[in-house]
Amino acid sequence: MEKVKVDSDRCIRCGACVAIAQENFDYGEDGESVVINEEVNDDVRKAVDMCPVSAISIEEVEETEEEKEAA
Numbered sequence: 001m002e003k004v005k006v007d008s009d010r011c012i013r014c015g016a017c018v019a020i021a022q023e024n025f026d027y028g029e030d031g032e033s034v035v036i037n038e039e040v041n042d043d044v045r046k047a048v049d050m051c052p053v054s055a056i057s058i059e060e061v062e063e064t065e066e067e068k069e070a071a
């Protein structure tokens, strides 16, 4: 399954991803973007394209046993 990640060191706090995909991103304590929902959807893909510093990435990860059971 795919999960979204943000490199907070690279993030320049422009807010684009939070505006585009509010269900997935929010502002952290220092105004950086943090992932609040790792599920990848069309809005997340748009945010990946819009991030000016390519701080957002989508990674293919193995599902945990717990996630498999919950699915």
Ligand code: SF4
Residues within 6 Å of the ligand: 006, 010, 011, 012, 013, 014, 015, 016, 017, 018, 032, 033, 047, 050, 051, 052, 053, 054, 055, 056
């Ligand atoms: S779009 Fe990129 S630079 Fe802008 S807040 Fe999101 S992660 Fe940070």
